[in-house]
Amino acid sequence: MELILKYFKDLSEEQTNQLTQLKDLYKEWNDKINVISRKDIDSLYLHHVLHSLAIAKVIQFTPGSNVLDVGTGGGFPGIPLAILFPETNFHLVDSIGKKIKVVTEVANALGLKNVKAEHTRVQQVKTKYDFIVSRAVTAFPAFVNMVKKNCKSENKNALPNGIIYIKGGDFEAEIKPYGKKISLYNCTDFFTEDFFETKKVVHMTL
Template identity: 55%
Template sequence: MEVVLKYFSDFTPKQLDQFSTLAPLYREWNEKINVISRKDIDALYEKHVLHSLAIAAVAELPAGMQVLDLGTGGGFPGIPLAIFFPEVQFHLVDSIGKKIKVVEAVAEALNLTNVTTAHSRVEDIKNRKFDLVVSRAVAPLKDLWRWSKPLVKKGAPAERPSGLICLKGGDLAQEISESGCRPKMVNIHKIFPEEYFMEKFVVAVK
């Protein structure tokens, strides 16, 4: 938890309590359903929570926004972002049922009233539009954008985050070139100078 507090200090007591409850909750669930690799569970706050909050560090999400977390896995980046932005609505979707079961249990234990979930493939989401799609290392950028584009509301004000914001790592030159997108990239290591974030980026496509 210290690694999160090193970079963010203005949490309410409720948010502090929710963030500190994440470790025991995920430990307990991970023993039943493996949603986080065994070696990563000890570094949960750096590799999962702080990594997710890199999106909060580069994008201010105004109250009332509707955000889709595509391929949320164990709830990242959606759960940490939902704690960080309690006035924003998050819809966390994954095609693997047991992962969504964990996400639902975590959201309930934290009393996150701004989180809904669905056990679904992103292609099957119909009749819903979102202001923003977020995702973490789920698929190549061209696929993420192809899935996200039909789900994003059109005509967002220029100053408001819209489109897709994803967390990616490594050399992305070829992936970006194949996607046909012209994303804005932020090196996470510049925001959080921890060794783990050396080759990691926030990639935003409007």
């Protein structure tokens, strides 16, 4: 948890408490339903929470914004972002029901009123959102094709509406066709840990 406080110094007492609770909640639920690899649970704050919050270094969501988290898994990046932005609405979807059960239980335990978790495929989601976020669930062009129908046209945030995607490794070829619609942010610009060396946040205007 010290890791989060190192980079996010202006958290309220409630936000600090909620983020602190994540370790025990995920440990408890992971013992019942494996949503995070066993070795990863000990690095929860580095590999999952702080990684998710790289998005918060790129954008501060305007209150009332609506965000869709696709392939949320155990609730990343949606749950940490929902804690940080209590006035933004987050819709977390995953095609695996047991993962959504964990997300629902964690959100309820934390008292997050701005989270809706749903067992569905994004292809079935008809609602439109300001942003669609995800942690590299598939190749980027396939992701764009799946979610472009879900983006609102009118902007109310500092960044234009679109996709905010957390990705690691080399994927220049995947994003090249989109040209100037793409902005890339290196996670090493925000965080000093070695884990972030190849990690990036991709914003694509839709």
